[in-house]
Structure formats: structure tokens, C-alpha cells
Amino acid sequence: MKIALVGATGFVGTAVLNEALNRGHKVTAIARNTAKITVSNPNLTLTEADAYNGEQLSMAIAGTDAVVSTFNSGEDFIKGSESIQQATKKAGIKRFLIVGGAGSLEVKPGIQLVDTPEFPAEWKKGASAARDYLDILKKEAELDWTFVSPAIILHPGQRTGKFRLGTDQPVFDANGKSGISVEDMAVAIIDELEKNQFIKKRFTLGY
Secondary structure (H helix, E strand, O other), X not given: OEEXXXXXXXXXXXXXXXXXXXXXXXXXXXXXXXXXXXXXXXXXXXXXXXXXXXXXXXXXXOXXXXXXXXXXXXXXXXXXXXXXXXXXXXXXXXXXXXXXXXOOOEEEOOEEHHHOOOOOHHHHHHHHHHHHHHHHHOOOOOOEEEEEEOOOEEEOOOOOOOOEEEOOOOOOOOOOOOEEEHHHHHHHHHHHHHHOOOOOEEEEEEO
């Protein structure tokens, strides 16, 4: 599969890049500064483009089978994500997977994580923007989109390949903790591209 990865130098993007290449997929890694990417692989193409520049981006992703966005710029999440969404359509690509936050997950009936008193204030604007973008994406009829919410705690760790999937509520372990390593999140993202289990849906995961 030919995958266009937007935001390839970020925390999640780096893990997704490694997972995709390790599975033999061809990846066009897109970032404003690709010099940060030190991986060398015959299936890797480095392309510099700005997520906010739709024309530039649509050219960068043209000819691929799927677009994965790990773009994350806090309060500008909606602006950037909509730009990537429109560029995907302009390039004629149907499959669009975007990584959002955990803030929109429902922790109690009718209550999302971002609206709880415990949610860190410094992350609230960015999480609210990702939540609002999910509502925008739900109205997208043309693309085969998937929105991925990580577990509440996303951390560096190990690739185990062993986790559980959920939809709109966090996945908790036996100790009541919702966590996932970024390496295993990358596994779930590439799994979804290969299996297409959550077309026009959101999913989450945890141990």
C-alpha cells in the first residue's frame, strides 16, 4: 500500500512511519522539515509540505492509496485538519485516517473527557478543537474516513501488538487505567488501513 503520512516527524507520526515501513508499505513522509527523519528505507519518500497549504499538500499526497494525518498543533487542529481533508479529496484519494485526541471519549453517559474537572487546563483548547473536528468529520460523505482516539494516557513504550479496541468510550484495563504505548497505537493505525474495520467511524484502544 502507498501511504501518505502527514506530520511524519511528530511523536505519533514517527511511530506510524516505522510501523508502516516495517510492514513493507511504501510511505511518502510529509513534514515541513523532513531533515528530522533519519530513517533510511527504499520504500520511503521524503516530501516537504505545509499542512495549511492545500495546493502544495494535494500535490504531495497525489498517487497514494491512503492519507494518514498525525498533524497536531493544538488550537489550530481544525484549520490544519480541514486543510488536509480537502487536499485528500482534491488529490482523488478516498481513504483518510486522522489521529485526534482522547478528549472526545465519553467517560460517563453524556460526559466527554475534555469536559471533566480533572482534564488538564493547558490541554483543553487543543482537545476541544479535536472534539469539534470529529463532529465536522462525521458530516464528510465523500471520504472513507476513520478518526483514531488514543487511550487517555499515550506514552512511549514497547510494541506488544496486544491491546483492545473500543469506539466512543475509553478502554480501561483491570486496574481502571486507560493507557497505550505510541508504538502499539501505530500498530492499530496500520491494522486499520489494512483491515478497514472502522470506515466513517471513530475508534480507540487501550490495554
